[in-house]
Amino acid sequence: MEAVLKVMRSGNSDVVTIPAAWKRRRGIKTGDMLRVSESPDGDIILTPIKEQTDQQVRDRLRAIRKENSKFSKLKNITIEEMKDAAHDRD
Known part of the structure; x- marks a missing residue:
């Protein structure tokens, strides 16, 4: 068309x-x-842009937390900051 x-x-x-x-x-x-x-x-x-399911979001946050745990300065990151970081990495 x-x-x-x-x-x-x-x-x-x-x-x-x-x-x-x-x-x-x-x-x-x-x-x-x-x-x-x-x-x-x-x-x-x-x-x-396909919306992510709740499980995909949880999996993504889990992966970010695991990655961030390697850096002591990032341990106090907020959930909103994690969501923003997950969005920025796509």
């Missing part, structure tokens, strides 16, 4: 809407996160 999309102004930001058929086909809903990247020839690529 190909479409021509218009860049519109919303407040202080520019926005582009995604056609409903594309959203339905990819299971994208309002509020979902999309990763934006650029191909070597300059094309813009939008990729839906």
Whole structure:
């Protein structure tokens, strides 16, 4: 499917809407996160970010705690800091 999309102004930001058929086909809903990247020839690529399950988050935090335990200065890291660190490493 190909479409021509218009860049519109919303407040202080520019926005582009995604056609409903594309959203339905990819299971994208309002509020979902999309990763934006650029191909070597300059094309813009939008990729839906799949939400992690609770178990995946727990496993990730467990791995971070294990890794952080090697560094004494990081032992007092908060849960929010761990979540931010897990997000930054993706």
